Amino acid sequence: xxxxxxxxxxxxxxxxxxxxxxxxxxxxxxxxxxxxxxxxxxxxxxxxxxxxxxxxxxxxxxxxxxxxxxxxxxxxxxxxxxxxxxxxxxxxxxxxxxxxxxxxxxxxxxxxxxxxxxxxxxxxxxxxxxxxxxxxxxxxxxxxxxxxxxxxxxxxxxxxxxxxxxxxxxxxxxxxxxxxxxxxxxxxxxxxxxxxxxxxxxxxxxxxxxxxxxxxxxxxxxxxxxxxxxxxxxxxxxxxxxxxxxxxxxxxxxxxxxxxxxxxxxxxxxxxxxxxxxxxxxxxxxxxxxxxxxxxxxxxxxxxxxxxxxxxxxxxxxxxxxxxxxxxxxxxxxxxxxxxxxxxxxxxxxx
Amino acid sequence: xxxxxxxxxxxxxxxxxxxxxxxxxxxxxxxxxxxxxxxxxxxxxxxxxxxxxxxxxxxxxxxxxxxxxxxxxxxxxxxxxxxxxxxxxxxxxxxxxxxxxxxxxxxxxxxxxxxxxxxxxxxxxxxxxxxxxxxxxxxxxxxxxxxxxxxxxxxxxxxxxxxxxxxxxxxxxxxxxxxxxxxxxxxxxxxxxxxxxxxxxxxxxxxxxxxxxxxxxxxxxxxxxxxxxxxxxxxxxxxxxxxxxxxxxxxxxxxxxxxxxxxxxxxxxxxxxxxxxxxxxxxxxxxxxxxxxxxxxxxxxxxxxxxxxxxxxxxxxxxxxxxxxxxxxxxxxxxxxxxxxxxxxxxxxxx
Numbered sequence: 209x210x211x212x213x214x215x216x217x218x219x220x221x222x223x224x225x226x227x228x229x230x231x232x233x234x235x236x237x238x239x240x241x242x243x244x245x246x247x248x249x250x251x252x253x254x255x256x257x258x259x260x261x262x263x264x265x266x267x268x269x270x271x272x273x274x275x276x277x278x279x280x281x282x283x284x285x286x287x288x289x290x291x292x293x294x295x296x297x298x299x300x301x302x303x304x305x306x307x308x309x310x311x312x313x314x315x316x317x318x319x320x321x322x323x324x325x326x327x328x329x330x331x332x333x334x335x336x337x338x339x340x341x342x343x344x345x346x347x348x349x350x351x352x353x354x355x356x357x358x359x360x361x362x363x364x365x366x367x368x369x370x371x372x373x374x375x376x377x378x379x380x381x382x383x384x385x386x387x388x389x390x391x392x393x394x395x396x397x398x399x400x401x402x403x404x405x406x407x408x409x410x411x412x413x414x415x416x417x418x419x420x421x422x423x424x425x426x427x428x429x430x431x432x433x434x435x436x437x438x439x440x441x442x443x444x445x446x447x448x449x450x451x452x453x454x455x456x457x458x459x460x461x462x463x464x465x466x467x468x469x470x471x472x473x474x475x476x477x478x479x480x481x482x483x484x485x486x487x488x489x490x491x492x493x494x495x496x497x498x499x500x501x502x503x504x505x506x507x508x509x510x511x512x513x514x515x516x517x518x519x520x521x522x523x524x525x526x527x528x529x530x531x532x533x534x535x536x537x538x539x540x541x542x543x544x545x546x547x548x549x550x551x552x553x554x555x556x557x558x559x
Numbered sequence: 560x561x562x563x564x565x566x567x568x569x570x571x572x573x574x575x576x577x578x579x580x581x582x583x584x585x586x587x588x589x590x591x592x593x594x595x596x597x598x599x600x601x602x603x604x605x606x607x608x609x610x611x612x613x614x615x616x617x618x619x620x621x622x623x624x625x626x627x628x629x630x631x632x633x634x635x636x637x638x639x640x641x642x643x644x645x646x647x648x649x650x651x652x653x654x655x656x657x658x659x660x661x662x663x664x665x666x667x668x669x670x671x672x673x674x675x676x677x678x679x680x681x682x683x684x685x686x687x688x689x690x691x692x693x694x695x696x697x698x699x700x701x702x703x704x705x706x707x708x709x710x711x712x713x714x715x716x717x718x719x720x721x722x723x724x725x726x727x728x729x730x731x732x733x734x735x736x737x738x739x740x741x742x743x744x745x746x747x748x749x750x751x752x753x754x755x756x757x758x759x760x761x762x763x764x765x766x767x768x769x770x771x772x773x774x775x776x777x778x779x780x781x782x783x784x785x786x787x788x789x790x791x792x793x794x795x796x797x798x799x800x801x802x803x804x805x806x807x808x809x810x811x812x813x814x815x816x817x818x819x820x821x822x823x824x825x826x827x828x829x830x831x832x833x834x835x836x837x838x839x840x841x842x843x844x845x846x847x848x849x850x851x852x853x854x855x856x857x858x859x860x861x862x863x864x865x866x867x868x869x870x871x872x873x874x875x876x877x878x879x880x881x882x883x884x885x886x887x888x889x890x891x892x893x894x895x896x897x898x899x900x901x902x903x904x905x906x907x908x909x910x
Contacts, residue, residue, distance in 0.1 A: 323763060337908045340846065341883070343761060371761065381758035384751055389769045391815060392747045394822030395801040396740050399794050401825055407732035408828045410694060410722065412674060414772040416829060418740045421765040423826040426819040430812030441806045443750050448806075450746040451799050455792045461781030464742060468777040471745030474752055475774040477759045478767060495691065503868055504858040511855045520871045532692065557688045558675075 213237045214358060217266035217292075219281055221245075221252035224297050224322065225272030227338035228366070229257030235365045240266065265289050268358055270320075271296035275431040279307035286313040293355040295320045295362070299382060299428075300435035301375035305349045318359040319347035319375055321382075322368065344368035347375040383439035387432060390421055391440070392447060397422040413521065489518050489536035492545055493558040496522075496533045506533060506554065513548045515541045532557055564588045565709060568617035568643075570632055572596075572603035575648050575673065576623030578689040579717070580608030586716045591617065616640050619709055621671075622647035626782040630658035637664040644706040646671045646713070650733060650779075651786035652726035656700045669710040670698035670726055672733075673719065695719035698726040734790035738783060741772055742791070743798060748773040764872065840869050840887035843896055844909040847873075847884045857884060857905065864899040866892045883908055 216232060218225045221243035233239045233256055241258030243249040252258065269285040271278055275298040282304055285294045294317050296304055301319040308317035322344045344363035348356045363370050373381070397419040400408055433440055450467055457463035496502045503522075510517060519536040537545055546559045567583060569576045572594035584590045584607055592609030594600040603609065620636040622629050626649040633655055636645045645668050647655055652670040659668035673695045695714035699707045714721050724732070748770040751759055784791055801818055808814035847853045854873075861868060870887040888896055897910045 323761065337846065337906060340906075340908065345761070371757075373758070377758065378761075381754055381761050384754055385759065385762045385766050388750060389747050389766050391802065391805065391818065392743055392798075393765075393769050394818045395798045396743045397822035397825045398801055398818060399735055399739060399797040399825075400828065401821065402797070403732055403735055405828050406722075407724070407728065408736065408825075409830045410674065410696065410729075410732050411736045411829045414744075415736050415740050417768045417771045418744050419822070419826050419829065420768045422819070422822040424819075425823070426816040429819055430816045433815040434810070434812040437811050440811070444802050444806050446750040446753070447743075447746045448799055448802050450749055451742065451795050454742065455795050455799075459785070460788050460791070461785040464784040465777040465781045467742065467749060468745045468773070468775075468780055470752065471748030471770070471773040472776070474748045474750075474759075475770050477751065477756050478762045478770065479760045495688065501862050504855070504862045507855040507858050511852050517854055517873075519873050522868075522870050555688060555691075557691060 214267035214361065215264055216240070216258075216268045216270060216362075217242070217261055218258055218270045218272055219243075219285065220272035220274075221248045221257060222272065222274075223338070224324065225270070226252040226255065226257040227324075228270060228272065228297075228322075228362070230255065231337065231339070231366045232362070233258060237365065266292050268292060268362075269294045270362070271298075273298075274428060275300055275435055279304045282317060283307050283311050286311050286316060292316065293318065293351075293358045295359045297322055298435070299323075299386075299432055301345075301347045301378045303435050305347065305375040309350060314350045315352040316355050317349065318351045318356050319345075319349060319378075320359060320362070321345040321347070321378065322363070322366075339363070340367045342368055343371050345371045345373060345378055347373060347378055349375055379436050380439045380442075383436055383443045387429075387436055387440045388443035388447065390429065391433075391444065393419050393422040490539040490542035491534045491536050491559070492542055492549070492556065493532050493534040494549060495555040495557050496531050503533065506535075506549070509549055509552045509554065510535060510537075510545060513541075513544055515545050534558075565618035565712065566615055567591070567609075567619045567621060567713075568593070568612055569609055569621045569623055570594075570636065571623035571625075572599045572608060573623065573625075574689070575675065576621070577603040577606065577608040578675075579621060579623065579648070579673075579713070581606065582688065582690070582717045583713070584609060588716065617643050619643060619713075620645045621713070622649075624649075626651055626779060626786055630655045633659050633668060634662050637662050637667060643667065644669065644702075644709045646710045648673055649786070650737075650783055652696075652698045652729045654786050656698065656726045660701060665701045666703040667706050668700065669702045669707050670696075670700060670729075671710060671713070672696040672698070672729065673714070673717075690714070691718045693719055694722050696722045696724060696729055698724060698729055700726055730787050731790045731793075734787055734794045738780075738787055738791045739794035739798065741780065742784075742795065744770050744773040841890040841893035842885045842887050842910070843893055843900070843907065844883050844885040845900060846906040846908050847882050854884065857886075857900070860900055860903045860905065861886060861888075861896060864892075864895055866896050885909075 215238050218229050218241040221241050229239050229241045239258035240261045241252050269292050271281045273281050278296045278298040282294055282296050297320050298304055299321055305319055308314050322339045323342050324338050454463045496506055515537050517535050521534045522531050546556055566589045569580050569592040572592050580590050580592045590609035591612045592603050620643050622632045624632050629647045629649040633645055633647050648671050649655055650672055656670055659665050673690045674693050675689050805814045847857055866888050868886050872885045873882050897907055
């Protein structure tokens with residue numbers, strides 16, 4: 209089986225299913241795809257996400273339905289194709305693993321969670337490269353080694369970073385790194401409701417960062433919250449307890465300092481580049497006219513001194529035709545960059 | 560007084576005081592500066608932030624001390640220089656206005672809040688341009704019109720956007736757009752403490768955005784929380800109530816959808832470009848090798864089709880030498896940009 213490409217059937221032709229179909233098809237895999245919605249299925253076919261199932265039983269079934277029905281579809285697939293290995297792509301894993309185990313066919317089920325990380329949906333947005341260089345979590349649960357090996361060929365073909373963990377640990381982790389942050393960001397945004405729009409205009413980059421994910425549509429969050437309720441509530445309880453402790457503290461200044469110090473320690477553990485912990489990049493903030501070409505010139509002048517830009521933030525100024533662009537670079541190169549940019553006539557706002 | 564430049568004395572030679580001193584001195588203002596710390600004062604002098612006070616009483620005093628002592632220093636300045644107008648730059652305004660009013664000299668006090676928005680501190684980081692194109696809030700309180708007019712000349716000289724509001728409204732607004740978001744971001748980060756570092760590695764751009772401000776040092780947050788405790792607690796209570804309602808809801812899916820919808824409505828009110836509401840930019844995500852020069856080439860190929868880049872995010876891939884760079888552009892130009900970039904050989908990961 210490791211030499212021939214597995215006959216792969218995808219159930220669900222939304223963004224994730226169609227993108228996997230396009231990606232695997234591009235690698236020469238024999239892919240079929242189906243969707244309960246005939247229009248979605250036809251669209252996926254038309255963009256090369258896979259053909260019709262036909263008479264051959266699949267070797268591998270990838271369930272890419274909404275999370276709320278993923279468990280039932282996995283169970284159905286395990287029963288319908290007794291020779292197939294089944295995986296699914298839902299972002300909550302333990303409830304689906306439990307449903308698979310309950311069929312007695314748990315040895316043929318392996319959980320997957322490809323972390324695409326963009327707020328898109330629908331087959332029209334599908335791209336074969338959607339997962340390239342992204343984490344793809346594999347939860348082996350009680351699966352047979354051969355089943356795990358087969359499922360691992362999918363992220364390998366799509367050039368993903370494979371992360372292996374057990375389903376409950378995965379669900380606990382995504383509650384803290386993804387589900388609760390989404391809810392908290394929405395709660396911070398909702399608290400702006402008390403303000404007049406003129407007052408909201410005092411917002412700076414900090415608020416824009418905190419609430420960026422609060423700007424997207426609810427999408428599958430209802431399903432995710434229902435399936436991962438236990439871990440989500442546990443994480444919210446942690447956050448609520450910290451906020452309550454702070455509001456009831458004798459000295460709110462000391463309490464804020466303590467909370468910020470604890471949060472800061474954790475932020476340093478969030479990976480930045482190449483799997484390492486976030487480095488402290490140095491920011492060089494430049495005043496850039498808000499017109500085409502100026503950002504290009506800035507990057508060009510930066511490249512002249514062979515400094516790599518690790519991150520960029522652009523802050524548009526209210527009511528003025530300039531923006532503040534911050535280039536994040538290795539701290540050891542910041543002074544040199546500032547000198548080079550100033551010699552090219554750039555106004556440095558901060559460094 | 561509107562023709563001659565006011566003799567201006569700055570009390571406090573940290574980042575804000577020294578930056579104002581440099582900026583006003585560059586515009587020809589006669590500026591003096593003092594700091595309780597002789598070394599900080601000497602440093603500020605050496606970088607052109609102002610001379611020694613001398614015998615002349617100032618026309619304008621700018622108090623740029625830490626917020627915890629700003630009220631006392633404002634009171635002292637109002638009493639020491641009976642002919643001077645006094646302002647301060649603390650990020651909480653009502654307690655200082657109350658202290659000024661209590662002296663009976665409230666007509667000569669005007670609150671200021673320049674919103675520099677960068678996490679820097681110390682006179683060494685001082686830049687005359689620190690406030691350029693940023694909001695500068697003026698709280699007139701009970702000040703005489705001539706006093707307000709004099710203080711307004713400072714943000715005018717520093718090319719800031721002036722926003723006028725009363726002190727209590729200012730404090731209520733910054734609690735919601737700045738103080739509570741900082742606390743909430745730190746609480747989200749602190750909740751990562753339960754996770755092994757391997758699990759924190761599942762973090763995506765969403766968590767990095769939410770917790771970015773949680774990575775900075777506590778700095779003046781203790782002072783700010785003490786001075787604005789009432790408004791901060793009121794905002795935290797709003798956030799806690801939303802999180803509590805969610806955890807206790809009969810259907811957590813419905814509750815999450817409702818909270819996300821409410822948050823989304825508010826996010827749309829956060830100003831983006833030129834004072835307008837945030838537009839829905841279209842994101843074009845490109846796979847970019849993580850080496851100097853590639854980002855430049857990408858911007859160059861973008862400029863070829865004369866598309867303005869409104870914002871950029873760069874996401875480094877763990878363990879792979881590529882990054883995902885998303886260019887945010889006018890939605891009407893996105894398709895054209897994708898075609899142009901593809902014709903130049905760029906891999907588009909999503910659009």
